[in-house]
Amino acid sequence: MHAAFFLLLAVALARFLLRHPGDDRTPWAVTLCGLLALVYVTGLAARTRSRAGRRVWLLLVVAVWVVLVALAPSFAWCAVPLFYTGLRTLPTRAALALVALLTGLVIAAQLRLAGRWDPDLVLGPPAVVVIATAVFLQMQRQAVRQRALIDDLVRTRRELAAAERREGTLAERQRLSMEIHDTLAQGLSSQQMLLQAAERVWDTEPAKARAHVRTAASVAEHNLTEARRFVHDLAPADLARGLEEALRAVAARESSGGLTVRVTIDPASGSNGPVLPDRVQSALLRIAQGALANVREHSGATTAALTLTLLDDQVVLDIADDGRGFVPTDPPDAPSGVRGHGLPAIRARAHQLGGTVTIESTPGEGTVLSTSIPLTGGRS
Incomplete structure (x- = not known):
């Protein structure tokens, strides 16, 4: 739209110079074109300005354009990009009022150029403007809904990621609990039972008691291997x-x-x-x-x-x-x-x-x- 504005401005100026060579209005037309282009470029360069600043810039552009159209009606077609700039910059009601004003000026300029009453010039521009404005507002509403949907999706994804992290943490804790129960805890339980059995027959059956102790030592050795492997990668040592x-x-x-x-x-x-x-x-x-x-x-x-x-x-x-x-x-x-x-x-x-x-x-x-x-x- 910005490129279209400058293109239409250049075409309108060229048309004016070709149709009115040596006219007294030429210096004013060239000066106003330069001023309009300067104000427009200044607003584009200052993209960081506040919303209020952009509205003031748009009003300055429109004001210079209105003076230029009053001087030379052929510049009226520059209003097309201004329609969309106004719809993007102003609140909806203010933008519609600006569109109506620009449409009225375009109709007046075209009747002035034609030099006669023409129903097509009166009815055509408003019809085009209504359709274009309706399409733009619909697309704008869809864009707002799409942004809201994207925001919801991003928020949901973050919440899902957080929930997955929590579930992963709980699952890992449960897994570690089962690993410890099935390895170290069971090994310690076996050792305890073997040592208790050895203690009961220590005096009466020393050979059997020593066998229980040796078995308990073997279990302790295996538990030590399991503990080291458990720390390393939690893989069962026996599966080697x-x-x-x-x-x-x-x-x-x-x-x-x-x-x-x-x-x-x-x-x-x-x-x-x-x-x-x-x-x-x-x-x-x-x-x-x-x-x-x-x-x-x-x-x-x-x-x-x-x-x-x-x-x-x-x-x-x-x-x-x-x-x-x-x-x-x-x-x-x-x-x-x-x-x-x-x-x-x-x-x-x-x-x-x-x-x-x-x-x-x-x-x-x-x-x-x-x-x-x-x-x-x-x-x-």
Whole structure:
């Protein structure tokens, strides 16, 4: 629009000079054109001026233009860019009043140039102005709504990012809690039980007591390795040898205090089978640790069986024991009297990978805990 204003001003001046060579009005027309261009450029250069300053600038431009049109009606077409400048600069009512004034001046100038009454010159400019003004105001309203929508989207994105950070922090805290429960806490619990067992038979069966102490030392050594790896990257230390060896190592550590844990690995999911994703392996190992810790501490079982099976689209981990059993609640929860993170942690780990946990138990007939984790894309 600014470029159109200067173009129309230059064309109108050229037309005036060609139509009226040597006219007495020529010096005034050239001077007023220069003054109008100077005022207009000054306003464009001072873009940092206040809103009130821009309104004063627009009124000066219009005032100089009105004088120029009174001198030479051919300059009336410079009003077209001024319409839009007024609509952008002034409040809506003031802008519409200015548009009406400019339209009236254009009509008067065109009738003066024609030298006769012409209905087209009277009705044409107002019709064009009404359509152009309506289009501009509609676009302006849409721009305002779009800016408001963008602001809402930016604010919503910031709030969502903050919520995601909070949820991520809570999820990380929960994950750390489960990691500590399934590693250091369980290892310390095993050490405590072994040392208590050694203390009970220290005088009567010193060889058995020393065996318990050696087992406790082995558990402490493993806990130390877990703690160092935990600090390093929170990855299970046992998984360095693969999931099969990790599960057998967990079963061996839990086979103490009268509990024997047998391990059965499906050949398809063993060391010769496809490699499961690291997250799945880590979750299965932690679930096995948590389940066997519950068996040892709460079930009173003498035998437990750990079975890992790889199906076409999922991997299944079953832990069965011959303990006292319990009545599963709805929603599922730990048996009465059992405290800690055991079953909730197992369910949380499975659910994080889209898996499910089912518990079948009857008082006096043992318990079977089954965890199924889907494998994206099926067996590779």
